[in-house]
Amino acid sequence: MATIKPFKAVRPFPEKAQDVAALPYDVYNRKEAAAAARGKLDSFLRVDRPETTLDDRIKINDPLVYETARKNLEKLFYRNALTQDTKDCLYIYELIMDGRSQIGLVVCTAIDEYLDNTIKKHELTRADKEADRIKHVDACDANTGPIFLTYRGQESINVIVDQWRKENAPVYDFVSDDGITHRAWVIDDDSIINGLRDQFKQVESLYIADGHHRSASAVKVSLMRREANPNYTGEEEFNYFLSVLFPDEQLYIMDYNRVVKDLNGLTVDEFLKALSEKFTIEERGAEAVKPDKKGSFGLYLDDKWYLLTVKEGVYDADDPVNSLDVAILQNNVLVPVLGIGDIRTDERIDFVGGIRGLKELERRVHDDMMLAFAMHPTSIDELMNIADADLLMPPKSTWFEPKLRSGLFIHKLS
Known part of the structure; x- marks a missing residue:
């Protein structure tokens, strides 16, 4: 059984979405990230890769880097680029590349389901990369980058999602510099939200497609918060992390x-x-x-x-x-x-x-x-079969396209 939780997303105002949205932090080296963020004051890359706004001599793991991430996130509010929803919602995120669409649900998933392997992994992580994102998430008090999850698709879920898209206008609809179309919808109807939550209770497992370091780091920050709050109830936001769930038949793995x-x-x-x-x-x-x-x-x-x-x-x-x-x-x-x-x-x-x-x-x-x-390319069936067997793939086995954009949906931990 997979748990999905609605949340009050921090997200861009519609007119700012294209300026804020940024490729994931780990697709760039430092030089490329600095070039991509240069002159773009609303780019979320300035949060995800805050060293791009600092002197090149400052090491990437300097405490100043993480403090700068927090400040740059705050600046996006001051610049009227970001706001936060006042009601717990689910969100639909569609990406179109070369005429091919994939449609995911933006939700929060439970760290306990990561720990009990309901959310399945297929790669090892590196301690240094985990440490970087742990400090980043903790400093920002937020999951700033979504975890890309997949599941064995169910038509009943697709029907609900497609019906909402048909009956409601998207809050975002833009084409990024690399030619990818991004559209998003807000699901704020409690009956639809509860219906989707019930449908996902029939999903046996979720699979990490991309984001092993982000998910491992998010979970470790959550465990740190639990240790600091021994009377936690399990309902606090820090017990969940930001995810986008796509049905397996829609995914495209490249070499x-x-x-x-x-x-x-x-x-x-x-x-x-x-x-x-x-x-x-x-x-x-x-x-x-x-x-x-x-x-x-x-x-x-x-x-x-x-x-x-x-x-x-x-x-x-x-x-x-x-x-x-x-x-x-x-x-x-x-x-x-x-x-x-x-x-x-x-x-x-x-x-x-x-x-x-x-x-x-x-x-x-x-x-x-x-x-x-x-x-x-590795196939999605190969990925799922290996994860189901509790085995690990060699490093860098899969490259998913199109890439989810960071900054469109942010999950605050408190």
């Missing part, structure tokens, strides 16, 4: 590609020979290779593209984790051949979302890396 800095001391010929033990190799020259099926990979090396196809018997097709393409590459190339130690922390490897295209892989190889792997 999440890899770039590597060197060949681990091998020559190009030695590296290709090592690959040939597990993969068939077809040289494609300047023709970029975008894998179109499981078990195939594009390799860009020495200004040439290659199609790699895994040989039979290299992996167990019945193993839900090790049969993933990201695991096949990790277990047979990245670790044993290229000597990548910890995929999550090794500085010799980086990850490139498929939204940036194969040209970005070529650019990175010409700029600061030596080789790139183009991946076939």
Whole structure:
């Protein structure tokens, strides 16, 4: 049973929504974030990445950074960019990319359901990234970035959501700079809210699609608040965190590609020979290779593209984790051949979302890396099956598009 809770969202005035809405904090490095926020006084990136408004010499985890996040959030109220609803509501959030729509419910979900695994995970988190968001959430006293959750879709939920959209005008309707249409509706009718809450009681599990660090950090802040308030009832806002729930059939997972800095001391010929033990190799020259099926990979090396196809018997097709393409590459190339130690922390490897295209892989190889792997996307069924089995996917297995915008809905913890 999944619990959804209405809440009094902090959100932009309609005329300010496009100016406030920002891509998630973790899609940028510091330089990119600073450039994206420059001159945009209402951008929520100034809250999510407050170091963009500070001197470059200030370290990203300096206490001043988190104090600045709190102040920048307050400034959005002073600038009449944000307001807070006076009634507990649910919200509908639609994103349209390339004519394809996905429609989610903006709700609060229970930290206890994260802890008891009703909300299922599929990735490990890094302590340093958790620590950053814990300090950020605590300083802002708010969940500033929504957790992207999915569930096995139910037509009864879709009917209620679609009917509300049909009968009510959106409060937001704009196109962001990357061409994504964003629309939002406020559900303020208690009978509809209660109907949706009842429907979600029939949903067995929720799955984290994107936002493992945000969710883990939100839960840890909630546990800190519980410890500081031993007489808590469980109804306080800090017992819940901000989420957007999408039915699984609407989601689109893109490839999440890899770039590597060197060949681990091998020559190009030695590296290709090592690959040939597990993969068939077809040289494609300047023709970029975008894998179109499981078990195939594009390799860009020495200004040439290659199609790699895994040989039979290299992996167990019945193993839900090790049969993933990201695991096949990790277990047979990245670790044993290229000597990548910890995929999550090794500085010799980086990850490139498929939204940036194969040209970005070529650019990175010409700029600061030596080789790139183009991946076939992981499927939503693979993600759910692994989470259901209480297993973990390799890091950076999925890249979801379009990205939810931060700043459109904020959940105050007190």
